[in-house]
Amino acid sequence: MIPRHSASRRIAALALVGAASLLAAACSSGESALESGNERPTTPATSAPPATAEPGATTPAGSAPTTAAPTTTVTPLADLPPCPVDALDGAAGPVELTFWHGMSNELETALIELTDQYNASQDAVVVTLQNQTGYEATIDKYIQSSQSSRPDIVQFPEYTVQLLADSGTVIPIGACIEASGFDTSPILDRILKAYATEGVQWSMPFNVSNPVLYYNKAMFEEAGLDPEAPPLSLEELRATSQAIVDSEAAGYGIALDTGADSGGGWFIEQWFAKGGELYADNGNGRLAPATRVLYDGPAGVELMSYVQQMITDGLAVNVGDNASGQDNFLKMADTVSPAAMTIGTSAALGTVTAVLDGGLIQGITGEDLGVGPMPGPGPGALVGGASLYIVAEKGDEKAAAAWDYIQYLISPESQSQWAAATGYVPIRSDALELEPLATKYVEDPRFKVAYDQLLGTSDDPSAFGPVLGPLREVRAATARGVAEIFNGDDVAEVLSRTAGESNALITSYNERN
C-alpha cells in the first residue's frame, strides 16, 4: 500500500545526479567565450591564437594577414554627419531635447540646477533630463535602443570614446566647433584631446575628474603625521600606512578596491600615465586602433607587486569590487577597523563632504577629511569623468539646440558653478576667476587638488590615456586580475593571463566593428 521508499529522497538524489551529469557532460575547453564561432586554427597547435598575437601583428591596417585587422581607419571630418548649428533660428516653437545622464546624489542635484537655469534663460530650447542610473546602464540602454529611441544628447564616460566613434550614431562635436567658429582656446587642451581620436573631436568634455587621495586628518595626527602633508609617492604611501598601523590610529593605512572603474581598472591606467608608461600599443590607441595592452610588462609587474605587498603586510585593505562606489569610503567610517585613507574619484568630493557635514557618519566630521593627489610613481593624472555627445539623425533643429545647451553647460559661469558644487575639475581655466569657484578654491583648497593634479601632467604620449573600443570590457577583465593579485596570487602570471584576455577582447572588437 504505502511505498517503502520516500519520493523526496529520490527527488533529492536524482537532482544531484542530474546536476552532476550536466557538469560531467561539459568538457571544458578552457577557451574564452570570445573565441566562440571562430574558425579552428588550421595551423599546428603551437601557433598562437589571435588573442595572444605576437607584437609583430601590430603592423598598420592592411598588411595584417587575417580578417582580424582593425577596420577603423582615419576618419576625416568631411565624411561625418555635419553639425547644422544655425538650424535653431528657423525653429517654429521651443525645441524639446532629451538628455540621458548617469549622475547621482549631489552631482544630479547640480546638473538639475544648471539645466533649470538654462531652460529659464531662453525660450528656444527645453531640456528634459533622464537619469539612467550610472554610466554602465546608460551605455547598455543606448546600445540596446534604436536610433529613434535614443536621446538627443547623451553623457558617456571617457572609456567609450572609441566605441562611440565606431558607432556612426553621433555628430562629432568637432563639426559643431568648426561650423560655429566656437573658441576652444580657454578649454584645457589635454581635457579636450582626451575625447579626440585620430584627429576627430567626438564629444565635449563636461564633467572632468581624476582620482585623488582621501584621508582622515584626525588619524594622521593621532599617528604623529603632518595632517597637511599627505603621501605623494607609493613609497611615502607605504611609510604613512605603516605609521598609522603601528600607532593603532586606524586598523589599516589605506582602503583599496578592485572595481573596474576604480582600483581594478581606472587607477591602473592612471598609475601607468603617472609613471610615463604606455598602457596600450599604437600610442595608447591614439595613432591607430590599439591591438593589445602593455600592462603585463616589467612596469606593471613592479607596480602591482608593490601594491600587493602593502595588502599582504596588512597596511592596505581590499574592500572588493566596490560596485556601489561607496565601499571604500564606508571603510574609512568603519567603527571597528577603519582605514585612514582611500583613493577615489574627485567627483565624489561634493557628496562625501555633504554626507560628513550632515553628520550621517559617526566619528568623522567634514573637517577631518583631507584630500591630496593620488600617490603614484609620478605627478599628473589622466582625464576621467564624462563628456557630452550629440546624437545623429534627430533633425537639424535638435542638433542645433543640443549644441546650444552644451555651450551653456561648458560656459565659464556654468563650469564655475558645477565644479564648486561637485568636486569636478572645470574644463576651462577662466572658470577659476568666476564665482562661486574662485571663493570655493580659496576657502576649501581640497576642491582644487584634482585641478592642480591634472595641470601637473606631462606632455608625454602616455599622459593621454588609452583609447580602446572595448575598454569597458578590458577594464572588467583587468579588474578580475587585480582582485586575484590583491588576494595574493602571482603578479606576473596573473597580469600576463589578464593581458591575454584583454587582447582577445580587443581582437574580437576590431574584428566585429
Add this chain to the structure above:
Amino acid sequence: MATDTRAAAIPAVGFDRPRGWRALGRYSLLLFVAFLVLFPIYTTIVAALKPGNEVLNDPLRPGPFTLDVLRDAWSTGRLGRYLLNSFVVAIVVTVCQVVTSLLAAYAFAMLDFPGRTLLFGVFLATLLVPLEVTLVVNRRLIDSLGWLNTYQGLAAPFLATAFGTFLLRQVFLTLPRDLRDAAAIDGVGHLGFLRHVAIPLVRPTLGALALFSFLSTWNQYLWPNLITTEADKNTVQSGLRLLASTNLDEPNLVMAGTVIAAIPIFVVLIVFQRQLVRGLTAGAVKG
C-alpha cells in the same frame, strides 16, 4: 496566513496532539525558526524608523523613532509614482491574462478544430521558454513599436499565458459536452455559454489565476529595467533598485523604501489569502 480550518472541523485525535516535553520541544523549535524568519523583517523595520545618524548605533535596538525617513523615501524615492505604475501594469496584465486564458481554454476544451492537439502542444511548449531567451528580441520589438517607457510596453509580452490556459482547460474538460450541445440547440452562442455556464464553474480557479498573475507581474525585475529609460515609468522593483544603487550611505532610507514597497503586497496577500493557497497549489494539480 494559511488558516487552520481543519483544526476546528475535526476533533483532535490523541496521536495528533503532542503533550508535555514533546510539545515543549516543538514549541522551542517553532519559536527558534520563527525568530530566524522574522529577524530580517524586524531589522528592516527598525532601520526604517530610525534617523540616519542612529542607524549603525546598535541596529537591533528599536528607536529613537521617526517617520521622517519613510516620508523622505516616499518623496525623494518617488515610491508613490512607482507603486502606481506597478499597480497599473499588474492589473492590466492580470485582467488580460484572465480573459485570454478563458477564451483559449474554452476553445481547447469545447471546440473541435483541426490541429487542436498540435496547437495545445505549442501552447504548453511556451511554458518552457524562459524570459531570458526572449528578452533581447522582445526589447527590439517593443522599441520598434515605439513602446519603450509605456504601460503597453511593460505589459504587452505578458498578456497571454499558457499556464492559465492549461489551468482553466482542465476545469472546462469536466463540463459534459451534452450541456454545451443542449445550449447550442437553445440558440446560446459560445460567448453566452461561456458567460453563463463556464465562467461560474471556474470562478475559484479564476481567482487563483488572477492572484498568481498579479504577483508574477508585480515581482518582475529584468523586463521593467530593460525597457524603461524614463524614471517616471519605473515599476516599484526597478525604483527600489534605483534607490539602493545611489543611497548605500543611507541604509535607513533604502530600508524605508523596502518597507513601503512591501506593504501593499502584504495587504493584498492578507486579503486574498484563500486565492493565494489555491493559486500556488494550482500548479501542482495532477494531469
Add this chain to the structure above:
Amino acid sequence: MLAPSLLILVTFVLYPLVRAVWLGQQRCDNFGNNCVSRGFDQYVDMFTSREFQSALGVTVKYALLTVPLGLVLGVGLAVLADKHLRGVGVFRTVFSSTVATSVAVASLMWLFLLQPDVGVLANVGWINELFPSVKDPGWLRDPGTALVAVSMSSVWANLGFTFILVTAGLQGIPRDLHEAAAIDGAGDVRRFWSVTLPMLGPTLLFVVIVLTSRAFQAYGEIELLTQGGPAPYDSTTTVTYFIYGRNSVISGDVGLQATAAVLLFLLLLVLSVLQLSGLGRRVHYGD
C-alpha cells in the same frame, strides 16, 4: 477565441525564441548590427568556454544550495506547524510571510543584514565577536562564503512559497491513512516517512521544479547582493548574470549573449524533462 492568446504567444515567445536561436550563431558589432553567421559551432564553443562553464558551475552550486535546503525546511516546518498546537496559526502566518517579498525587497533586506560596513550583523558587537567574518572580510565579499550568503537570502525568500504549498499538500492527505498507520503501531517518525512524504509526492515534485528553475534564472538577488562577485573568481556569476550582468566579457556582443541565453533555455528544458519523466513516474499520486 484562440486568436488573442496565439497572437501574444507567437509574437512574444515563439518568434523571439526562433530569432534568438538564429542570433546565437552570429557575431555582430557592439551595436548589434552587421551580424555575420558563424555557424552553429558557436553553441558548442560557448558551452565549453571557461566563462560559461564557470557560470554554469556557480548556477548548479546555487541550485544545490537552495533547492534541497528549501525543500527540507519547507517540509519540516509545515509538518511541525501541522500539529494541533495552541497558537499554531501565528507560526503559519510567520512562515508564510516571506511569500510577500519580491526579489528586490528580499535582497535589499539581506543586503542590509550582511553588508560588512553598514550592515546590521557587522554593527552588533556580540555578533561581531562570535563571527568576526561578518565584518572582515564580510560574507558577501569573501569568495568562499558569498554564494552561501546569497543562497541564505534566497532560501529565506522562497520559504513562504514552499511552506504554503506543503501545508496545503498536508491538508490534502486523507486522515484515515494516518489513523490506519497509527493503529498499526507506527510512531510519528515512521508515519512521516511512510505516509506523509509519499502522499506529498506531487507537491514536492512541483516545488522542486519551481525552485530549480528559479535558481537557474537567478538575477535580481545577484545584482543587488554581489554584482556577480566577489572578484576574482566570479563566485556568484550565475548563467543569467553572465549574460545580462555588469562586467561580463560578452556585454558588448549580442550574438554571444543570445548563444548563452539559448543554452540556458536548453538546460532548463533538459532539467524539466529529467524531473518530470525521471521523477514524475516514481511520484506516488495517492489512489
